[in-house]
Amino acid sequence: AGDIPMEEDSIETMKNRMERSIQMQTMLRAFEARDRNLQDSNLSRVNFWSAVNLAVLAVVSFLQVYLLKSLFEDKRQVRT
Secondary structure, three states, X not given: OOHHHHHHHHXXXXXXXXXXXXXXXXXXXXXXHHHHHHHHHHHHHHHHHHHHHHHHHHHHHHHHHHHHHHHOOOOOOOOO
16 A cells, blocks of 8 residues: 555656657757758858859859950951
8 A cells, every 4th residue: 555655656756757758859840840950041141142153153164255356366368
């Protein structure tokens, strides 16, 4: 008969620990959702600026090729 209160205390302790575990898991899920949203936002921003950098790089490359070609063009008129 002396074991029943100890078992009830043990069950109550397990119940409290389970409730704390559920609270912790809920909090961790909220943190994970917040971090995932931040990560998605950062990914979009990085992709946008990478595309901008790529476009600028392409424009500068074509401009440099054009300017280099114009330096070596023979601008004298050839009379035939």
